[in-house]
Amino acid sequence: xxxxxxxxxxxxxxxxxxxxxxxxxxxxxxxxxxxxxxxxxxxxxxxxxxxxxxxxxxxxxxxxxxxxxxxxxxxxxxxxxxxxxxxxxxxxxxxxxxxxxxxxxxxxxxxxxxxxxxxxxxxxxxxxxxxxxxxxxxxxxxxxxxxxxxxxxxxxxxxxxxxxxxxxxxxxxxxxxxxxxxxxxxxxxxxxxxxxxxxxxxxxxxxxxxxxxxxxxxxxxxxxxxxxxxxxxxxxxxxxxxxxxxxxxxxxxxxxxxxxxxxxxxxxxxxxxxxxxxxxxxxxxxxxxxxxxxxxxxxxxxxxxxxxxxxxxxxxxxxxxxxxxxxxx
Numbered sequence: 404x405x406x407x408x409x410x411x412x413x414x415x416x417x418x419x420x421x422x423x424x425x426x427x428x429x430x431x432x433x434x435x436x437x438x439x440x441x442x443x444x445x446x447x448x449x450x451x452x453x454x455x456x457x458x459x460x461x462x463x464x465x466x467x468x469x470x471x472x473x474x475x476x477x478x479x480x481x482x483x484x485x486x487x488x489x490x491x492x493x494x495x496x497x498x499x500x501x502x503x504x505x506x507x508x509x510x511x512x513x514x515x516x517x518x519x520x521x522x523x524x525x526x527x528x529x530x531x532x533x534x535x536x537x538x539x540x541x542x543x544x545x546x547x548x549x550x551x552x553x554x555x556x557x558x559x560x561x562x563x564x565x566x567x568x569x570x571x572x573x574x575x576x577x578x579x580x581x582x583x584x585x586x587x588x589x590x591x592x593x594x595x596x597x598x599x600x601x602x603x604x605x606x607x608x609x610x611x612x613x614x615x616x617x618x619x620x621x622x623x624x625x626x627x628x629x630x631x632x633x634x635x636x637x638x639x640x641x642x643x644x645x646x647x648x649x650x651x652x653x654x655x656x657x658x659x660x661x662x663x664x665x666x667x668x669x670x671x672x673x674x675x676x677x678x679x680x681x682x683x684x685x686x687x688x689x690x691x692x693x694x695x696x697x698x699x700x701x702x703x704x705x706x707x708x709x710x711x712x713x714x715x716x717x718x719x720x721x722x723x724x725x726x727x728x729x730x731x732x
Contacts, residue, residue: 406431413438421467423447427454434461436481443467446490452476457484466490469513473497482506482527489513496520503530505550512536515559519543526553535559542566549576557581672700672708680708684715693721 404418411432421444427434429451436458439445442465450457452474459481462468470493471485477497485491487510494508500520505527508514516539517531525548531537532555540554544566551573554560557580564586565572668687671680688696693716700709 416442418442418444421445425449427451429453432456434458436460437463439465441465446470448472450474450477455479457481459483460486463487469493471495475499480504480507483509486510498522501525503527505529506532509533515539517541519546521545524548526550528552529555532556544568547571549573551575552578554580562586668696669699672696672703672705680711684711688712688715690716690719690721693719 404416404422406416406428407414408428408431411430412435413427413431413433414435416439423444424447425445426449431454433456434450434454437460438458439448439462440460441463444467445465446467447470448462448468450471450473453476454474455476456479457473457477460483461481462471463483463486465485465488467490468485468488469490471491472495473480475498478499478501480496480500480503482504483506484504485494485508486506488508489510489512491508491511492513492515494514494517496517496519498520499522501522502525503519503523506529507527508517509529509532511531511534513536514531514534515536517537518541519526521543522545523543524545526546528550529552530550531540532552534554535556535558537554537557538559538561540560540563542564545568546566547568547570549569549572553573553576554563555575555578557577560577560580560582562584563577563582693712697709697712697716700712
């Protein structure tokens with residue numbers, strides 16, 4: 404095993420026989436650019452507290468690297484530090500880290516979960532791009548910016564919670580992801596500021612419809628209620644009301660969202676969302692299911708939605724003339 408070190412910087416690493424576990428030596432303060440690039444057989448790296456910096460692409464293309472433990476002495480991790488480490492399943496990030504650099508974990512196909520330290524406020528371009536196994540991400544309260552394609556092509560990522568302090572989310576931050584739900588805890592005024600300069604966030608729920616599928620995340624309003632809404636339904640609403648306005652798209656997306664129809668309509672009723680109800684009633688509330696939703700609106704005390712549903716039932720011919728007259732319909 405050979406390590407070339409110069410002035411505390413580990414410049415390169417080479418071993419004739421594979422070393423499965425490596426602890427960075429005491430005389431190393433910085434792991435240099437591409438120091439371990441392409442190293443085969445290395446499965447675990449322990450980076451002690453005496454190391455302060457990991458430079459660009461330090462561990463790029465390490466095919467067997469599974470676990471990395473980074474001590475709290477590290478305050479800076481460079482662009483693409485662990486890019487294309489396809490076997491990486493676990494990484495312990497240092498407490499004092501303030502940003503996730505561009506492409507830090509791009510192409511880490513086995514990385515299923517990551518906990519981002521509380522001090523991180525910025526997630527860079529393609530930071531977790533193509534992490535196809537990524538299912539769980541905890542974003543700390545201090546996160547303010549998500550850059551372009553930060554979580555692009557994360558097929559397994561179905562849910563994410565955006566903290567209330569977020570100030571900027573790039574329109575492509577979740578391009579081609581598997582997101583189905585997004586939760587934002589915060590005020591309308593802050594959210595509107597976060598997406599200033601772009602009308603919608605871009606998400607994907609099916610790859611073939613990814614480009615241009617846009618919607619607003621439903622936030623919690625001033626009273627901090629937690630609202631969850633299926634991404635596909637949100638897109639459908641925006642498509643119908645603001646974006647495309649062309650009937651050929653409604654058939655494609657309409658067929659898709661029927662899978663979540665009951666949940667979606669119940670969400671709309673529970674939140675007394677009249678704009679959404681008026682859109683969805685036309686295509687998806689029928690004689691066969693309208694009574695179920697009228698009953699739910701009654702139970703929840705959603706008077707405006709209840710009246711909307713009653714009127715819709717009357718238009719469907721669900722009431723006789725006498726009954727319709729009694730309701731003034």
